[in-house]
Amino acid sequence: MFNDKSLSDRKAALLARMTNHIRQSLDLQEILDATVNELRAFLQTDRTKVYRFDPDGHGQVVAESSAKDRLPSLLGLHYPAEDIPLQARALFVKARTRSIVNVSQQQIILNSLSTPPPTLDALTVEEVLQQPIEEIISRPVDPCHVEYLTQMGVQSSLVVPILHQQELWGLLISHHAEPREIDTEDLKVVQVLADQVSLAIAHSALLSQAQERSQRETIINQMTALLHMPRRPEEILTTVLEQAIKATSSSGGRLYLTSTDGTMPTYLYTYGKQPYQSELKPSLLENHPVWQATQKASTAQPDAPTPPKAEATSDNPALRVVVDLEQEPRLHKLIEQFTSIRGLMIQPLCYGDQFLGYLTFFRDQIDTESLWAGYEATDERQQRPRESMGKWQALKRNQAQPWSLEEVELIQALNVHLSLAIVQDRLYQREQQQRLILEMHNQTLSQARATAEEVGRLKSNFLTSTNHELRTPLASTLNYLKLLKDRLYENEEELREYIEGAYQATESLVTIINNVLDIAKIEEGQMNVEQEIVLLPRLLQEQCFFANAQSRLEGISLVLHCEVNQVFADAAKMRQVMNNLLDNAFKFTHQGQVTVRAIADSTGTKAEISVSDTGIGVAADSIERLFDPFVQADGSIQRNYGGTGLGLNICKRLVELMGGQIWLASLGLDQGTTVTFTLPLSQPDTSPLDGSLDGD
Amino acid sequence: MYKLAILDDDPNWCLIAQRFLQKNYEVVVYKSVSSFLYAFDELSQYHLLLIDFVIPSARHEINVDGIEIISRLKRLPQPPSVILVTAYMSRYDLEVNGKKMCPQADGFFAKDAGLELLNQQISQLLRDAQ
Numbered sequence: 035m036f037n038d039k040s041l042s043d044r045k046a047a048l049l050a051r052m053t054n055h056i057r058q059s060l061d062l063q064e065i066l067d068a069t070v071n072e073l074r075a076f077l078q079t080d081r082t083k084v085y086r087f088d089p090d091g092h093g094q095v096v097a098e099s100s101a102k103d104r105l106p107s108l109l110g111l112h113y114p115a116e117d118i119p120l121q122a123r124a125l126f127v128k129a130r131t132r133s134i135v136n137v138s139q140q141q142i143i144l145n146s147l148s149t150p151p152p153t154l155d156a157l158t159v160e161e162v163l164q165q166p167i168e169e170i171i172s173r174p175v176d177p178c179h180v181e182y183l184t185q186m187g188v189q190s191s192l193v194v195p196i197l198h199q200q201e202l203w204g205l206l207i208s209h210h211a212e213p214r215e216i217d218t219e220d221l222k223v224v225q226v227l228a229d230q231v232s233l234a235i236a237h238s239a240l241l242s243q244a245q246e247r248s249q250r251e252t253i254i255n256q257m258t259a260l261l262h263m264p265r266r267p268e269e270i271l272t273t274v275l276e277q278a279i280k281a282t283s284s285s286g287g288r289l290y291l292t293s294t295d296g297t298m299p300t301y302l303y304t305y306g307k308q309p310y311q312s313e314l315k316p317s318l319l320e321n322h323p324v325w326q327a328t329q330k331a332s333t334a335q336p337d338a339p340t341p342p343k344a345e346a347t348s349d350n351p352a353l354r355v356v357v358d359l360e361q362e363p364r365l366h367k368l369i370e371q372f373t374s375i376r377g378l379m380i381q382p383l384c385y386g387d388q389f390l391g392y393l394t395f396f397r398d399q400i401d402t403e404s405l406w407a408g409y410e411a412t413d414e415r416q417q418r419p420r421e422s423m424g425k426w427q428a429l430k431r432n433q434a435q436p437w438s439l440e441e442v443e444l445i446q447a448l449n450v451h452l453s454l455a456i457v458q459d460r461l462y463q464r465e466q467q468q469r470l471i472l473e474m475h476n477q478t479l480s481q482a483r484a485t486a487e488e489v490g491r492l493k494s495n496f497l498t499s500t501n502h503e504l505r506t507p508l509a510s511t512l513n514y515l516k517l518l519k520d521r522l523y524e525n526e527e528e529l530r531e532y533i534e535g536a537y538q539a540t541e542s543l544v545t546i547i548n549n550v551l552d553i554a555k556i557e558e559g560q561m562n563v564e565q566e567i568v569l570l571p572r573l574l575q576e577q578c579f580f581a582n583a584q585s586r587l588e589g590i591s592l593v594l595h596c597e598v599n600q601v602f603a604d605a606a607k608m609r610q611v612m613n614n615l616l617d618n619a620f621k622f623t624h625q626g627q628v629t630v631r632a633i634a635d636s637t638g639t640k641a642e643i644s645v646s647d648t649g650i651g652v653a654a655d656s657i658e659r660l661f662d663p664f665v666q667a668d669g670s671i672q673r674n675y676g677g678t679g680l681g682l683n684i685c686k687r688l689v690e691l692m693g694g695q696i697w698l699a700s701l702g703l704d705q706g707t708t709v710t711f712t713l714p715l716s717q718p719d720t721s722p723l724d725g726s727l728d729g730d
Numbered sequence: 731m732y733k734l735a736i737l738d739d740d741p742n743w744c745l746i747a748q749r750f751l752q753k754n755y756e757v758v759v760y761k762s763v764s765s766f767l768y769a770f771d772e773l774s775q776y777h778l779l780l781i782d783f784v785i786p787s788a789r790h791e792i793n794v795d796g797i798e799i800i801s802r803l804k805r806l807p808q809p810p811s812v813i814l815v816t817a818y819m820s821r822y823d824l825e826v827n828g829k830k831m832c833p834q835a836d837g838f839f840a841k842d843a844g845l846e847l848l849n850q851q852i853s854q855l856l857r858d859a860q
Contacts (some may be wrong), residue, residue, distance in 0.1 A: 507844050
């Protein structure tokens with residue numbers, strides 16, 4: 035047909051075009067389409083196609099070029115693995131070709147042989163690999179194959195293997211409806227073409243690997259970013275689980291987080307399809323031995339140093355993949371729970387040697403059905419492929435879907451980040467817990483403080499103080515009387531001691547009751563003050579006279595200076611005030627003297643009456659409080675000096691009732707004390723009378 | 731014989747309680763926080779202590795009151811039984827408020843509740859402590 039020159043030109047052109055295609059396109063399908071077109075144009079045959087093997091041995095026509103009205107299209111058709119037996123595949127790889135020039139003739143030759151050598155089907159894969167290629171090639175065609183091709187209307191066939199990484203990737207096939215001899219030169223061209231396709235496949239594989247890797251990295255990055263988002267941990271983990279399930283084409287999954295040291299609660303997050311959980315035995319899936327075994331595998335590495343670094347778990351071998359649950363005997367009891375779930379992948383989560391939980395993915399069984407446009411065609415030459423198709427479809431029903439290496443890697447990469455995030459979250463939670471405990475502790479403390487304050491208020495509260503001041507002498511009286519009643523004295527001295535104690539306590543009680551009732555009276559506005567002109571010298575002399583006994587007893591002199599003749603006051607109340615002040619002065623003075631002085635103030639409207647002593651004095655910071663009820667500058671003073679702590683308070687109230695003021699001055703401890711009060715010299719609205727009398 | 735200690739600044743109470751209890755117990759009296767704290771290391775020897783609720787604090791221990799003292803006693807290796815004694819409220823009020831004021835005290839006694847009651851409380855606590 036062609037001269038040598040044009041033939042070699044055509045070959046060169048074909049190869050150049052193919053090389054170009056491969057260089058220019060990264061799309062494998064495009065290259066395969068171009069390949070079958072170029073091949074058919076070159077060989078001038080009826081149909082060329084590329085048949086690709088699936089990982090499971092089945093295969094599919096992935097590219098096809100066919101002449102019009104010659105042979106029916108097989109594009110997209112699947113064929114079961116048995117259609118091209120292993121021996122045939124091994125032969126393809128070894129011989130790099132298989133050419134059947136004339137199908138019908140082969141059949142004749144086969145039949146004519148008296149002792150035919152065994153057909154290829156009778157050989158094992160090993161035999162194919164060991165025997166010389168010529169012997170195998172010259173073998174008669176397997177009668178089944180002859181029938182197969184004949185039924186398909188194929189009279190001549192050329193098959194060249196397409197290899198990828200030393201493995202049979204697929205076949206480059208030419209079919210012709212009539213017998214056709216392919217010469218060695220043409221065959222070489224076809225083989226070179228197949229090599230080009232191999233190259234393209236390698237390119238494409240690299241590219242898709244790179245793409246998949248970057249896609250995977252993108253997914254991992256997204257999840258990592260998500261893991262560290264400032265959201266609630268449950269929300270984050272649920273979202274990550276959901277994304278991981280989608281990224282691995284799983285139908286469902288669950289994240290189970292446990293607490294090995296018991297300080298954290300157990301969590302279970304689920305998404306998508308879950309195994310049916312019988313209500314009768316709601317035992318946790320993760321307690322099943324299949325899960326438990328992965329934990330043991332991942333933690334039982336006593337010799338391997340497992341520093342708590344993220345990298346330590348990156349190639350964790352403990353990942354457990356069950357492609358087909360029916361193949362896993364330990365899961366048979368559980369299978370009914372799995373419903374449509376067929377496969378599962380268990381990734382134990384670990385951080386260092388700390389076991390965190392399991393990440394589990396489920397895969398449904400699938401029915402894959404490939405639609406084939408020509409399936410309904412009436413062409414009887416489709417009968418055989420159609421039968422194959424039927425077988426293949428039967429095979430593809432209820433399929434377990436294996437996980438791809440990439441998906442497994444994705445899960446393992448996710449494991450690293452997830453474990454890290456979980457550990458971080460646990461640390462955070464622990465910190466939160468501790469903060470909570472601290473808060474509770476603080477709350478308890480502040481409650482205690484509040485109680486303490488309450489106690490303090492109790493102490494300063496008038497009613498409570500009154501309670502105390504009344505109960506103390508009352509208790510003393512009662513208890514002394516009890517001692518007397520029980521005759522708990524050994525001699526007369528003790529007897530007198532008890533009687534004296536009871537007497538003094540009762541006396542003190544009377545004073546306190548008087549004072550308390552006075553204060554109550556004043557507070558209720560029932561203390562009647564009947565003010566009149568009182569001759570001050572006489573009143574002060576009287577008071578000093580009563581105090582003289584104490585003065586002599588204690589050896590402390592009492593001096594009176596009265597420069598004011600009269601005041602406008604209630605004589606009885608004034609006596610009470612003076613009585614209290616003199617009492618205090620003698621009580622707190624151990625040596626020196628007590629001075630009573632009355633002078634007119636600078637305005638000439640009031641008398642200033644003061645009682646000064648040379649006693650223990652008062653610290654500056656205590657002066658203000660001394661007029662409050664039940665206050666003495668030092669709590670111990672009350673015990674040392676007696677008294678009710680009400681005296682100054684009553685004086686203040688009485689003086690104020692009479693229109694005067696009262697204050698206390700002291701230069702400090704042991705510097706003596708002066709209490710001064712004022713009273714009007716005369717009735718208000720009347721002109722002041724200036725009297726100056728010596729009251730001594 | 732059980733050893734009892736009394737911490738109270740009310741001289742009448744100290745005298746009465748000591749005389750009343752000494753027929754059955756060995757009784758030691760501390761009239762001030764200072765003297766009490768001075769002997770603090772020896773306080774473990776007492777089986778029971780009667781501590782005044784409000785006691786004027788020692789000058790160098792401003793915040794030490796009866797409650798604080800009880801809390802310190804309870805931190806001893808072998809904490810003794812403690813009765814909080816007060817004249818601040820009636821025995822009935824004390825029943826209600828005692829635990830609130832001082833959760834660590836084992837018993838509460840109002841000074842005007844009658845010495846027989848005190849006797850009962852002490853012997854009860856000493857029995858419980860055994």
